[in-house]
Amino acid sequence: MTALKAPPGAPEVLARCAALVRPALRRAVGRLHPWTAEMAAYSFGWCEVGGAPATTPGGKGVRQTLAVLGARAAGADARAGIPAAVAVELVHTFSLLHDDIMDGDATRRRRPAVWKAYGTGPAVLAGDALFALAVETLAAVPQGARAVRLLSAALTDLVRGQADDLLFTGRPWTGPDRVTVEEYRAMAEAKTGALLGCACALGALLGGADEDTTGTLDRAGRHLGIAFQLVDDVLGIWGDPAVTGKPAGGDLRERKKTYPVLAALDTPAARALPELLDSPERAKEAAELIETAGGRTAALTEARTHTATARTLLARAPLAAGAAEDLLTLLDFLVGREL
Template identity: 55%
Template sequence: MNPSHPSGGGAVARCRDLLEPALREAVSVLHPWGARMAAFALGWADADGRPHQGDGGKGVRPAIAMLSAEAVGGTAESALPAAVAVELVHAFSLAHDDIIDHDERRRHREALWKAYGVGPALLTGDALLALAVNQLAGRPEAMSYLSRALIELVNGQTADMAFENRPWRGPKVVTIAEYTEMVAGKTGSLLAAAAAAGVTLGGAPELGDLMWETGRDLGVAFQIIDDMLGIWGEPHVTGKPVYSDLRRDKKTFPVLAALAADHPAARELSDLLAEGVSDEDSVHHAARLVEEAGGRAAAQVQAERYVAAAVGVMDEHLPDAADLRALCVSLADRAR
């Protein structure tokens, strides 16, 4: 995921200012070489260890943890261990995903494994995960949400990998329901843990399970929007090549929704994808067919539906959710 414009408000920036010193302190217990690679992965340093002012990610997950705590009357600081933990888990998953997917670029820079090699990058991912666990080891309620998220995260990534061997047509095509379960794990679980651990540490553990569901819905919306950006996003914004997910045969929401449509373009699309879209012309053509069959519009509608469900829960159950709500709405607007 690459949240391009997570929020117009100052709340996310305020959370980021709290987060960064805590993240740096967490990383300081690593071996110096490991700390240097972690600093690159987190966006503070270039590959030679020099300070880097770049796109280290917008910190959506930690902001959700801290704003969730505030939404139940706690302080942002109270949720800081959860905020640090989810940001570290996010960095861990990106480091390993880029190895798995052979992605050479990340946030307009080399991927970690391109900069340091596969072995060191793999180990740095492990280190980031160990630091995340360490943040919440002494807080069993929040830790249980993080632990559940880790299992759902790897299960979602395994499902995503297994989808690569599924066909584009016929009875074994990936369904929207299967897609939704996969992204609920791959992307939803960490937002779920952020929200649930956030309200728990903010003083309202009784809202933890409800916020888990809410965070997961947000995550599904987030991933659907990311899927849209992966096809139609501007490369200078997303940091990825245009149409990159189409080139890699990724089972994304717009494509699956287009294939499921009763439309002539859907059949043409499944034939084209089954042949494989390798050259520029066929990739462009596939993107046009996805749009023609209604895949892009369906994705926008579905993402907005999930965000609306999440916002509805906040409006009903959280006394002071204005900043959290604004962040969620801004996430849904990214693909417009």
């Protein structure tokens, strides 16, 4: 399978938006209790345990970028989207802190996860603090009531998606109670797509967009989120550890019910797959069978379908030209990450 290629302009878009948002994000974190502020700064890669400055690479900053581009797409100055960008970045980080605890993931971005570095209780507290700070950030803007409602709706979906994802682990690989690709798609939209859609919509709202435009951007972001999750699933099985920071086949050893696995299980070629999936030491064999059965191709095809839907939605919306182009560039980048 030939890897999808990322367009060269996306890293510049991400870097430009991150530079715009970072001062406001640091100021917001600085309002927290010093202990939770340190844990937050550690999670962003700004410091080490104990507070010594660090330059550890953080996340891609996708959600904050979408918020800034949402404001620009509405015809406003990019700075109008900064409160939305700060809020969604805080919520995303809060979700990662709690997610790592729930999944038992000991590392995040090639260093100890917050719960391993500081303890489970402190990490939960830091996540709670980031969530509260996100709400406070949005409540302070003129459109605060509507902005908080948008964020709350996205969080409700995010929690629903996370609940489904956790419940999936207890369901069988085959039979009437198996996880279907349709159920998986709904989970991915809620767990990943809701916050991406919210980021776009919040930025547009603060930029003065009407309800139809914010709704269209929300839907586009949700489709982007599904595609983003599907590519993550592929990377979780076949990704280069030097790029992903995770061991190859890690999702298989953890018995995660990801899209490539579910798609492969639906084919006659994968009759032996359940036995392999129940044997973590045979993850390499399982990956080979999943690819032979078409699971990898199915996931990337599905990702392209949702990318195309997002592009169609963006094309129909009355968006400012420059921002629309950046949104499309970012969309292609997120689905075209190197495998």
